[in-house]
Amino acid sequence: MPEPDAPDAPDQALPPSVLAVSERRTGARGRLEFFWNLVFRGLRRMGGHAEKFYVTLGIFLLAGIIIAVAGTLAFAELGEWVKKGYTQQFDVAALQWLAAHHTPALTTIMTEITPLGTGVVVLTIVGVTAAFLWHTEHKISAQLLLAATAGNIVLNNVLKLSFDRARPSVFEWQTHAASSSFPSGHAMSATVVYGTVAYLLARLQKHGWSRAITLATAVVLVALICTTRLYLGVHYPSDVLGGIIVGLAWASFCMATLEASIVLARRRGAPSILHEAPAPVEGAVVAQLGAQTGAAPAASTPAASPTG
Numbered sequence: 001m002p003e004p005d006a007p008d009a010p011d012q013a014l015p016p017s018v019l020a021v022s023e024r025r026t027g028a029r030g031r032l033e034f035f036w037n038l039v040f041r042g043l044r045r046m047g048g049h050a051e052k053f054y055v056t057l058g059i060f061l062l063a064g065i066i067i068a069v070a071g072t073l074a075f076a077e078l079g080e081w082v083k084k085g086y087t088q089q090f091d092v093a094a095l096q097w098l099a100a101h102h103t104p105a106l107t108t109i110m111t112e113i114t115p116l117g118t119g120v121v122v123l124t125i126v127g128v129t130a131a132f133l134w135h136t137e138h139k140i141s142a143q144l145l146l147a148a149t150a151g152n153i154v155l156n157n158v159l160k161l162s163f164d165r166a167r168p169s170v171f172e173w174q175t176h177a178a179s180s181s182f183p184s185g186h187a188m189s190a191t192v193v194y195g196t197v198a199y200l201l202a203r204l205q206k207h208g209w210s211r212a213i214t215l216a217t218a219v220v221l222v223a224l225i226c227t228t229r230l231y232l233g234v235h236y237p238s239d240v241l242g243g244i245i246v247g248l249a250w251a252s253f254c255m256a257t258l259e260a261s262i263v264l265a266r267r268r269g270a271p272s273i274l275h276e277a278p279a280p281v282e283g284a285v286v287a288q289l290g291a292q293t294g295a296a297p298a299a300s301t302p303a304a305s306p307t308g
Contacts, residue, residue, distance in 0.1 A: 064256025071249020
């Protein structure tokens with residue numbers, strides 16, 4: 001008896017969607033099928049390798065842009081309130097309260113702290129930190145710090161000229177001050193420089209607690225500098241708040257740009273990128289070493305003989 005023809009099992013086993021795609025591709029490519037197969041195979045391979053890279057790069061850039069836009073919008077809204085005089089009553093009341101609580105000892109402390117936000121001190125800290133980062137082969141970080149500082153100086157001067165707000169005259173100043181009042185240059189410079197320096201140094205530390213101390217120290221230092229500008233009578237609270245907001249927006253954008261630049265440099269295989277990666281946290285390193293040492297004896301133990 002002749003055997004019946006075997007059914008077309010491969011076609012019947014495939015799902016209809018796969019069959020449709022297969023038929024569509026073969027029919028559309030025609031005589032150039034071999035050429036188009038090579039093209040689309042290459043595109044799929046490149047897309048698989050590039051997908052993770054572009055997603056990571058996009059996340060960093062998007063986060064920086066979102067923070068920068070949010071800070072810009074908040075600063076623009078605050079600036080409108082300042083121009084229209086909505087903050088003036090609160091600003092004056094806050095300075096009057098501070099004037100009522102002046103003491104000689106506290107005034108001495110405030111006058112010693114406030115120079116930490118001046119241009120000479122800030123630029124010295126930036127220079128020393130940038131030199132350290134460059135010497136330790138963290139050149140991208142050093143360049144970012146210099147760019148963030150330069151951008152901060154330009155941006156603050158442009159904003160001061162734009163708003164041209166007179167400084168407060170609620171009580172006699174306890175220190176020298178120049179230029180216009182809004183936004184506070186001390187508050188903005190302290191936020192950008194000390195925040196960026198703390199971030200870059202925290203990336204080099206292996207202990208989670210040391211990173212937290214570094215960042216917390218920067219926060220306390222910025223808060224003290226901003227408080228001195230109010231206590232000494234040279235800025236309104238809205239001036240200081242404006243400097244903090246725009247400083248945070250600019251510093252966050254610069255930090256996101258750094259991480260995106262590192263991802264891009266890693267993609268290109270730049271040799272300097274090996275030094276730019278954040279230091280691993282000690283707990284994670286210990287756990288990884290423990291897992292490796294635990295797996296090593298198991299791998300080196302010979303298998304039991306089947307004959308006993």
